Amino acid sequence: MPTARRTLAIALPLLVWLSIQPAFAAPGSALTEENTAVTRLVQRFLQAFEQLDMPNFIACFADDATVFFPPPEPVGRFSGKEAIKTHFGQVFAAVRKASTRSSPPFHRLVPEDLKVQLLDDRTAVVTFQLSNANRSARRTLVLEKLRNAWLIVHLHASNVSIPLPSPTPKASARSPMSPGPER
DSSP: OOHHHHHHHHHHHHHHHHHHHHOOOOOOOOHHHHHHHHHHHHHHHHHHHHHHHHHHHHEEEEEEEEOOTTTSOSEEESHHHHHHHHHHHHHHHHHHHHHHHHOOOOOOOOOOEEEEEEEETTTTHHHHHHEOEEHHHHEEEEEEETTTEEEEEEEEEEEEEOOOOOOOOOOOOOOTTTTTOOO
């Protein structure tokens, strides 16, 4: 099936399934085991990224995976493992150059608010954020169980700037929302 139709075939049932899935699986269930396996893949993916370990990093992707990178990266979709590997090679080089460390881990990636949504026994969506003082890096992974292993079939990355706190107004300054002078 062509990639666009395959993506649509995964995305549409995914949206329907999300609306009817229970919030959690019963302890000891097959869904709990799959949730654990998905979480392990995400941990492996992030650890390989921290260590700039391209072989283990790219092994987390399906052969026909797609990626949307956040700005300032190119705006187009990267399709296929080789295109993803080539571009992440540039990202890895920039991280290595900017790092204060000469050995792994070259940076720390601590996922916040990680959520695994199992759509069925072979499809999952994982969302999380990575934050620093300047931005919140939102990440969405679509995973598929292929040949008995969970792999990333799509990574969507977007960054949101965190606004600087506005200076505290002086005590004598009046806000436009404050009531008029006392009478």
